[in-house]
Amino acid sequence: MKRFLKTLLIFIIPLGIVTLGFEVYLRTMNTEYKQKITGLTANYSDIEILALGNSHAYNGVDPRQFDLETYNMAAGNQSLYFDKRITLKHIDSLKKLKYVFISVDQHSLYFSSQGIRDTWLYYDYDIKYKDKTEFWNDISHFWLGYTPRIAVSIVKDKVLDQFKEKQSHSETVIKGFMPHYGSAANAFTAKNIERKANFFNGEVKDSNEREENLADLEDFIVQLKKRDITPILFTLPMYNDIYGHLLKEYVDQNNEDIQYLKQKYSIQHFDFSNEGEDQSLFYNSDHLNGKGAEVFSKKMNTELKKLL
Amino acid sequence: MLFNSLEFLIFLPVVFILYWYVFNKKLKSQNLLILLASYVFYGWWDWRFLSLIIFSSILDFLIGVSLSKTEEVSKRKLLLTTSILVNIGFLGFFKYYNFFLESFSDAFTFFGATISAERLNIILPVGISFYTFQTLSYTIDVYKKKLEPTKDFIAFFAFVSFFPQLVAGPIERATNLLPQFYTSRKFEYAKAVDGLRQILWGLFKKIVIADNAAKFANIIFNSSAEYSGSTLALGAVFFAFQIYGDFSGYSDIAIGTSRLFGFNLMQNFAFPYFSRDIAEFWRRWHISLSTWFRDYLYIPLGGSRGGTWMKVKNTFIIFLVSGFWHGANWTFIVWGGLNALYFLPLMLLNKNRTHTNVVAENRMFASIKEVFQILLTFTLTTIAWVFFRAENIGHAFAYLAEIFSPSLFEMPRFFPLTVIFFMILFVIIEWLQRDKQHALEFKNTKMPRLVRFALYYILIAVIFLFGGQQQEFIYFQF
Numbered sequence: 001m002k003r004f005l006k007t008l009l010i011f012i013i014p015l016g017i018v019t020l021g022f023e024v025y026l027r028t029m030n031t032e033y034k035q036k037i038t039g040l041t042a043n044y045s046d047i048e049i050l051a052l053g054n055s056h057a058y059n060g061v062d063p064r065q066f067d068l069e070t071y072n073m074a075a076g077n078q079s080l081y082f083d084k085r086i087t088l089k090h091i092d093s094l095k096k097l098k099y100v101f102i103s104v105d106q107h108s109l110y111f112s113s114q115g116i117r118d119t120w121l122y123y124d125y126d127i128k129y130k131d132k133t134e135f136w137n138d139i140s141h142f143w144l145g146y147t148p149r150i151a152v153s154i155v156k157d158k159v160l161d162q163f164k165e166k167q168s169h170s171e172t173v174i175k176g177f178m179p180h181y182g183s184a185a186n187a188f189t190a191k192n193i194e195r196k197a198n199f200f201n202g203e204v205k206d207s208n209e210r211e212e213n214l215a216d217l218e219d220f221i222v223q224l225k226k227r228d229i230t231p232i233l234f235t236l237p238m239y240n241d242i243y244g245h246l247l248k249e250y251v252d253q254n255n256e257d258i259q260y261l262k263q264k265y266s267i268q269h270f271d272f273s274n275e276g277e278d279q280s281l282f283y284n285s286d287h288l289n290g291k292g293a294e295v296f297s298k299k300m301n302t303e304l305k306k307l308l
Numbered sequence: 309m310l311f312n313s314l315e316f317l318i319f320l321p322v323v324f325i326l327y328w329y330v331f332n333k334k335l336k337s338q339n340l341l342i343l344l345a346s347y348v349f350y351g352w353w354d355w356r357f358l359s360l361i362i363f364s365s366i367l368d369f370l371i372g373v374s375l376s377k378t379e380e381v382s383k384r385k386l387l388l389t390t391s392i393l394v395n396i397g398f399l400g401f402f403k404y405y406n407f408f409l410e411s412f413s414d415a416f417t418f419f420g421a422t423i424s425a426e427r428l429n430i431i432l433p434v435g436i437s438f439y440t441f442q443t444l445s446y447t448i449d450v451y452k453k454k455l456e457p458t459k460d461f462i463a464f465f466a467f468v469s470f471f472p473q474l475v476a477g478p479i480e481r482a483t484n485l486l487p488q489f490y491t492s493r494k495f496e497y498a499k500a501v502d503g504l505r506q507i508l509w510g511l512f513k514k515i516v517i518a519d520n521a522a523k524f525a526n527i528i529f530n531s532s533a534e535y536s537g538s539t540l541a542l543g544a545v546f547f548a549f550q551i552y553g554d555f556s557g558y559s560d561i562a563i564g565t566s567r568l569f570g571f572n573l574m575q576n577f578a579f580p581y582f583s584r585d586i587a588e589f590w591r592r593w594h595i596s597l598s599t600w601f602r603d604y605l606y607i608p609l610g611g612s613r614g615g616t617w618m619k620v621k622n623t624f625i626i627f628l629v630s631g632f633w634h635g636a637n638w639t640f641i642v643w644g645g646l647n648a649l650y651f652l653p654l655m656l657l658n659k660n661r662t663h664t665n666v667v668a669e670n671r672m673f674a675s676i677k678e679v680f681q682i683l684l685t686f687t688l689t690t691i692a693w694v695f696f697r698a699e700n701i702g703h704a705f706a707y708l709a710e711i712f713s714p715s716l717f718e719m720p721r722f723f724p725l726t727v728i729f730f731m732i733l734f735v736i737i738e739w740l741q742r743d744k745q746h747a748l749e750f751k752n753t754k755m756p757r758l759v760r761f762a763l764y765y766i767l768i769a770v771i772f773l774f775g776g777q778q779q780e781f782i783y784f785q786f
Contacts, residue, residue: 001328001495008504011761015768148772 022151033075033124035173040071043175044093047071049304051176052083053103053234060236060288061101063175065297067305069096072176074103078121080213081112084220085127097229099304102217104233104269106246106254107200109214110207179290180283187284188239196285197245204250214257221265232304233258233269236296237276238286270303272296309352311561312515319349324568328495335492339466342569346471350435353475357433360398365468367394368443372450372457372464384451391447399440402432407636435475437633441600443468446482448604455483463489472565476558478576478596481603485573493570498751503567505748505764510560512767515775517734518553520727521546528722529697532707537716540707542723547697548690549731552581555594560746579742581689581735582667584681586650587660589689597633601626616656623655624648634696639704643695650688666743726774 040047048068051061057074073086080102087100112130121127186192224231235258243251262269276282281292288296309315323345331337351358371391375384406427416422446467449455458464467486473479528535528543535543556577563573580592590598606626612619624645631644654660667682668674674682691708698704741747750760 001497004495004497004500007501011764014765152773 022148022155025155026151027123031120031124032173032178033120036073036075036176037124039173039176040073040090041093043069043071044090045095047094048096049099049101050087050094050097051101051103052078052087053101054078054105054108055287056105056236056238057101057103057234058176058178059180059283060293060296061300062177062179062290062293062297064177065294066301068098070175072173074176075121079112080108080217080220081130082118082121082125082127084216086121086125087220088223089125089127091227091229099230099232100224101232101234101270101300102220104235104254104258106251107203109210109217109254109257110204110250112209112213112216177293179293180287182289183279183282184284187282188241188279190241193239193241193285194245197242200286201245201247201250204247210253210257218261218265221261221267225265230307231265231267233261233267234300235269235271235273236288237272237274239279239282239284240276242285243273243276268303268307270300272299309349311558311565312511315352319345320565320568327569335490336460336462338493339460339462339489342471343462343466343469346466346469346474349471350469350474353434354431360433360436361439361469362465364395364398364440364443365465367391368447368468369458369461369464371447373459375447375450376457388447388451392444395440395444399436402430402436404636405430438477438479439468439474441479441597442482442485445479445600445604446486449482455486458486458490460490470566470571472562472569472571473573476555476562477594478559478562478573479600480573480596481600485571488571495570499567499570502749502751503564505750506560506564506567506746508564508764508767509746509748510557510562510564512771513553513557513560513734515557515771516553516730518550518557519775520724520730521550521553524722524724524727525550525697529707532703532710535710535721536718537711537713538718538720539722541711541716542720544690544694544697544707544711546727548581548686548693549734551693551696552577553734563746575745579738581686582682582739582742583685584663584667584678585654585659585685586647586688587654588663589685590647590651591664597630601630605629612655619655620652623652627651638701639695639698642701642704643692646692646695650692669743730770730774 046069049063049066049070051057051063051070051072051074053061053074055074055076055078058072058076058078061070061072061074063070063072073083075082083102091097118129122129221231258269258271261267275296278292281288281295283289283292309319323341327338327341331341347358347361350361368391371387374387378384378387409427413422446455446464450457463486467480467482467489470480470485525543525546528539529547532540532543559576563576566573574596576594576596578592578595580589583589583592606622609622609625610618611622627644627648628641629644631640631642631647634640634643651660654662667678694707694711695701695704698707738747741749744751753760
């Protein structure tokens with residue numbers, strides 16, 4: 001038995017070292033999430049507007065275009081579940097906060113987990129996963145947040161990124177905002193547009209979370225209003241051609257839900273979903289590029305000024 | 309609990325350490341630990357269904373004791389019948405109730421009558437088909453006086469619920485496994501190390517081969533109407549690798565795990581895709597089930613002792629029942645029937661035991677004839693798998709009709725090079741080791757430890773980097 005355990009130990013030690021190495025690297029790498037949360041805490045005393053949402057908002061709301069001090073806390077695939085919890089976690093420190101922009105897209109009410117991205121929000125933002133037990137939260141990026149395959153590919157990409165000459169987006173976040181440069185190749189072919197629409201259709205069709213997410217969003221709105229903070233819903237445009245492929249039933253349902261929220265809580269909805277005709281403003285069929293972000297952030301600022 | 313889960317990665321070392329370091333003083337306490345660990349392992353999935361295993365264990369234990377106390381034939385028969393009826397009754401209720409209900413309802417409708425019957429929302433307890441057969445082997449063997457009934461209820465309960473093979477086999481005979489619970493088990497270095505190797509190979513089969521093949525098999529089978537014959541043929545091959553990697557992978561992990569605890573389970577798969585005819589395939593595929601049916605169904609029915617008609621009838625019965633054992637759907641019955649049709653000519657021509665040795669024994673390469681035989685057998689088997697995987701019989705026929713159409717010669721829609729590369733590598737490794745119990749068996753090898761370790765590290769890296777999305781083991785549903 002001793003010989004067996006000794007051999008096993010000799011065999012396992014290199015595996016353990018490699019695993020530990022990955023874990024340390026994944027925990028300490030300077031992610032967008034780390035940059036965003038550092039920026040948020042450093043600007044606690046200045047922020048007047050907080051923008052939330054998924055990548056549409058992350059790449060589409062440029063804080064520099066607002067008259068009031070704005071910070072973008074949206075992130076790739078960030079759900080309303082996390083929007084709410086991130087805000088409430090920091091709300092008491094945000095002394096000047098007056099407005100919270102909540103992004104509501106076609107699929108926003110239909111998902112709460114971000115899949116593997118939940119890990120970053122747990123480790124970097126300290127927001128618990130929705131459906132996992134505490135024990136599993138605390139273990140590891142390497143084993144739980146990602147399959148090892150994804151963890152390895154993140155490390156590999158990070159390493160390879162050092163040698164890339166051209167980037168598709170800014171490497172540093174600007175007040176939480178990360179603009180895309182230009183447009184992605186082949187992003188506007190009919191096939192790719194349809195594929196993207198199918199992604200959204202699949203997301204809404206396979207979901208049974210709408211009612212729960214809607215209730216959670218209502219609670220979020222109530223909590224903001226209690227603190228005299230004005231919640232504002234907003235929808236950035238996607239490229240026009242995509243809308244024809246979206247399932248009408250769900251588009252209508254989404255409009256109904258937004259109308260319901262607007263009326264019940266007397267809140268504004270800045271809706272730009274009909275303004276996606278100019279392809280040069282888009283990075284791909286559903287994300288604005290830096291130029292588009294500038295245009296629509298200015299429009300949001302104009303709309304906001306009307307309320308002041 | 310799944311073998312390829314983090315829970316099991318923690319569970320196994322904990323039980324292993326307790327077994328050899330804390331409970332190693334007394335055989336009874338070791339058996340008790342196995343019993344408790346097995347119940348935790350099973351209860352992790354759904355603790356409510358533990359009651360079924362416990363009930364079956366109590367019943368068969370008591371029936372065994374009662375059989376030892378009576379020589380009266382009618383009483384012995386009654387006891388055996390009770391065991392069979394109750395065990396098969398549970399299996400029938402949980403697995404086949406809705407199937408029979410719908411089939412009768414359809415039959416009445418076909419003849420113009422209607423019956424109102426309500427489907428029940430029944431959850432199929434994991435592994436019920438496996439442990440039911442295992443515990444039945446005990447009462448039948450005790451009835452036939454091939455086995456002394458046990459008075460050690462802990463040993464018996466541990467035998468019925470032995471966690472490595474509880475939910476997906478191998479289906480052990482009481483004559484092989486139960487006596488291993490009576491004798492003290494000594495830790496053997498070589499056995500434990502080989503067990504770990506077998507576990508590693510099982511994980512590779514499951515995670516790299518089966519789970520990756522499953523991804524494409526699922527896409528192709530789920531939307532088969534959209535694809536060409538060539539894509540569907542590829543889908544069927546992917547499924548053939550999926551089911552083999554999945555099920556034999558589970559068996560390897562089960563056998564390897566048992567060896568860590570000093571137990572020997574029977575070999576369940578002996579490189580079946582290298583078979584030269586269907587008879588050989590069935591001697592190499594799911595051996596524990598095939599031999600179970602042979603010993604407890606085929607032979608009691610008269611086997612091949614009678615005339616031609618008896619042979620044909622018994623062959624069909626055993627294959628149809630085997631198909632039905634796999635699931636409550638006509639597709640499985642057709643799958644069984646098709647295999648009977650494949651098998652029958654060999655049996656009638658008395659050629660069903662032509663290939664009892666390992667293919668290309670003592671040679672590196674197979675002859676052209678052997679290659680042709682292997683490919684033909686694989687093709688026939690894969691055609692039968694289409695029925696096994698299809699949603700219903702209509703789906704299977706439509707699938708096969710498209711394969712055997714001119715679109716077979718179009719370029720397939722999918723050709724995942726990485727997955728195909730690993731499938732080819734897998735076949736090569738299995739071919740090189742085809743005379744062993746499993747593909748990572750290195751008995752009396754002169755390979756230096758460093759090289760062996762490097763090989764294991766590469767396998768682990770491949771499992772981590774190229775493993776498919778975690779899927780439940782297919783045979784859990786049976």
